[in-house]
Amino acid sequence: MKTLSTTIVLALLAAASALAADAEKKAPAAKGEAVSVTPAEIKWGPAPPDLPKGAELAVLHGDPSKKAPFTVRLKMSPGYKIPPHWHTRDEQLTILSGLFVLHMGDTMEAPATNLDPGSFHFLPGKMHHAAEVKGETIVQIDGMGPFDIHYLNPADNPNKPKSAAK
Numbered sequence: 776m777k778t779l780s781t782t783i784v785l786a787l788l789a790a791a792s793a794l795a796a797d798a799e800k801k802a803p804a805a806k807g808e809a810v811s812v813t814p815a816e817i818k819w820g821p822a823p824p825d826l827p828k829g830a831e832l833a834v835l836h837g838d839p840s841k842k843a844p845f846t847v848r849l850k851m852s853p854g855y856k857i858p859p860h861w862h863t864r865d866e867q868l869t870i871l872s873g874l875f876v877l878h879m880g881d882t883m884e885a886p887a888t889n890l891d892p893g894s895f896h897f898l899p900g901k902m903h904h905a906a907e908v909k910g911e912t913i914v915q916i917d918g919m920g921p922f923d924i925h926y927l928n929p930a931d932n933p934n935k936p937k938s939a940a941k
Contacts, residue, residue, distance in 0.1 A: 824934040839922040858931035873912025
């Protein structure tokens with residue numbers, strides 16, 4: 776489980792560093808200053824390897840790998856699914872486009888809530904859930920880092936360690 780958290784933190788750190796470098800070119804922001812990001816300035820990159828393929832991530836504010844507030848956007852392709860999992864800390868989701876289907880429980884068959892654009896969902900840390908999307912979907916995630924993901928079934932982790940060659 777520590778490897779999973781470390782991998783996600785490293786991937787998010789790389790994405791945050793790229794965004795920070797772009798932001799510094801624009802204008803360095805001192806701690807406590809306002810931050811504005813226009814749609815044209817959003818830099819999408821690969822989602823962390825602990826998320827299934829088919830998603831992109833953009834860091835809008837903060838550094839999700841550090842113990843500090845952050846805001847990211849996750850863009851998911853049609854039919855994208857995240858198997859049952861949980862996060863250490865609370866997260867707030869705002870659906871920006873598409874249809875985000877949130878299953879609360881230990882399976883993809885758990886009761887679901889359809890969240891349309893403009894919907895908001897607060898998710899307490901350690902609460903088991905899964906998600907899938909209908910059509911291309913963008914979700915904004917706000918929380919306190921470091922961000923992590925723990926799959927209920929370790930085999931669902933797309934970043935599982937490679938088995939040794941025999």
